Amino acid sequence: MSASEAAIAAARQVRVLVLDVxxxxxxxxxxxxxxxxxxxxxxxxDGLGIKLAQAAGLVVAVITGLKSKAVEKRVRELGIKDYHAGHTAKIPLLQQICDAHGVQMSQVAYLGDDWVDAGPLRSVGLPMAVCNAQPEIRDMAAWVSTVPGGHGAVRECIRFILEAQDKLGILWEEWKIR
Structure with missing residues (x-):
């Protein structure tokens, strides 16, 4: 199985998407x-992508190393309930999210960009990185975006997961008639 086929197979199993900020x-x-x-x-x-993921039944969570009022406001606006700020040790929080939603690590996708994301990437079923991530992080990823972080990489990652799960077309059909 090629890396792309492996990433698609892993994406089909995803029930939780965890994002760095x-x-x-x-x-x-x-x-x-x-x-x-x-x-x-x-x-x-990226924001609309998160809403699409939620509409498709995915849980979207955020774990970030920094605390920021701006991030907290944006996360709340997007309806993300699993928000954990000020944590560089992310694996315990990742496990807490899995336990809260009754999923295994193999059912989690994680999108990161820097060394603080290495532990989660090593632990989840679908490790993902933005194209401008540190080289070590890109090397750990089964999927890498074509656009940089903050410029639509989250939307691209969500499109990949939803397409693998055959949900993207259904969502598009719903949006075409709005």
Missing amino acids: DGVLTDGGLYYDAAGDVSKRFNVQ
């Missing part, structure tokens, strides 16, 4: 204003 949901930039407050840039297509 900085460099995945954002472009990784930290924008400081004069008062020292940080803002972050999110891609609206």
